[in-house]
Amino acid sequence: MAPRVTNPNFMNGVPELLVLTLLQQEEMYGYEIVQAIRSRTDAIIAVGEGVVYPVLHGLERDGALTARRKTVNGRSRIYYSVTPVGSYRLADLSRSWIHLATAIQRMLTGGQHGEAIP
Amino acid sequence: MAPRVTNPNFMNGVPELLVLTLLQQEEMYGYEIVQAIRSRTDAIIAVGEGVVYPVLHGLERDGALTARRKTVNGRSRIYYSVTPVGSYRLADLSRSWIHLATAIQRMLTGGQHGEAIP
DNA sequence: TGCAATGCCTTGAACTTCGAGGTAATATGG
DNA sequence: CCATATTACCTCGAAGTTCAAGGCATTGCA
Numbered sequence: 001m002a003p004r005v006t007n008p009n010f011m012n013g014v015p016e017l018l019v020l021t022l023l024q025q026e027e028m029y030g031y032e033i034v035q036a037i038r039s040r041t042d043a044i045i046a047v048g049e050g051v052v053y054p055v056l057h058g059l060e061r062d063g064a065l066t067a068r069r070k071t072v073n074g075r076s077r078i079y080y081s082v083t084p085v086g087s088y089r090l091a092d093l094s095r096s097w098i099h100l101a102t103a104i105q106r107m108l109t110g111g112q113h114g115e116a117i118p
Numbered sequence: 119m120a121p122r123v124t125n126p127n128f129m130n131g132v133p134e135l136l137v138l139t140l141l142q143q144e145e146m147y148g149y150e151i152v153q154a155i156r157s158r159t160d161a162i163i164a165v166g167e168g169v170v171y172p173v174l175h176g177l178e179r180d181g182a183l184t185a186r187r188k189t190v191n192g193r194s195r196i197y198y199s200v201t202p203v204g205s206y207r208l209a210d211l212s213r214s215w216i217h218l219a220t221a222i223q224r225m226l227t228g229g230q231h232g233e234a235i236p
Numbered sequence: 237t238g239c240a241a242t243g244c245c246t247t248g249a250a251c252t253t254c255g256a257g258g259t260a261a262t263a264t265g266g
Numbered sequence: 267c268c269a270t271a272t273t274a275c276c277t278c279g280a281a282g283t284t285c286a287a288g289g290c291a292t293t294g295c296a
Contacts, residue, residue, distance in 0.1 A: 032274095053277085076274075127283085
């Protein structure tokens with residue numbers, strides 16, 4: 001048989017990557033994350049709440065985040081922090097992304113296998 | 119109302135980008151493209167035939183590719199070439215990808231808005 | 237003869253994301 | 267003082283992709 005591909009959805013995990021990246025830098029809450037992604041990428045990337053909240057819940061369920069409730073100005077917010085598990089996961093996703101982006105970059109520039117970019 | 123996001127699936131168009139990139143360099147057929155992507159990215163990216171063939175058909179339908187049948191060693195192959203329309207589309211997808219990758223890269227490195235990378 | 241590789245193709249399940257909607261509290265402005 | 271916008275949480279269905287597997291036919295090799 002022809003060799004079969006085993007590629008668990010090569011483009012996934014980017015929203016998760018972005019969320020973890022932000023939370024690694026500072027504690028944040030959902031609504032804030034949505035806008036931080038939008039503003040820090042100059043609106044090039046704009047994921048909606050329908051993406052961010054499920055990601056947060058999933059990461060918390062997996063022990064990658066911890067949540068604590070805080071009330072500021074009478075507004076109830078849920079702040080998330082990265083756990084060691086989350087740090088590990090971030091490093092992992094980050095590596096994957098770099099690999100992927102580098103591979104695509106090489107394709108675009110016509111570069112071949114072990115080509116250095118000086 | 120809170121500002122709504124308008125983001126037609128920000129991670130899409132990568133398989134199309136890869137296919138067009140390869141075909142811009144040289145005429146190729148479907149089966150060959152599948153393996154070229156695999157080998158040139160050192161198996162970091164491995165899209166299956168179930169992705170490539172629909173992409174080829176779609177691009178041809180849109181006038182971005184032309185197909186011609188050729189028989190080599192008794193094997194019937196369909197070679198695809200990029201049309202001017204396809205070149206334009208490639209340039210477009212390429213720009214989008216660079217934008218996206220740069221934005222994510224900035225997030226990862228903690229870089230802020232108009233930060234230069236010297 | 238049988239199995240692997242070449243080469244085309246389609247399809248169903250699984251997964252993500254989008255877009256919209258729902259709830260509730262606090263500012264703001266006319 | 268009341269209507270609207272903003273903050274802040276959440277969920278869900280529709281739409282779109284990708285994956286994995288399968289089918290078909292031919293050629294090469296042991």
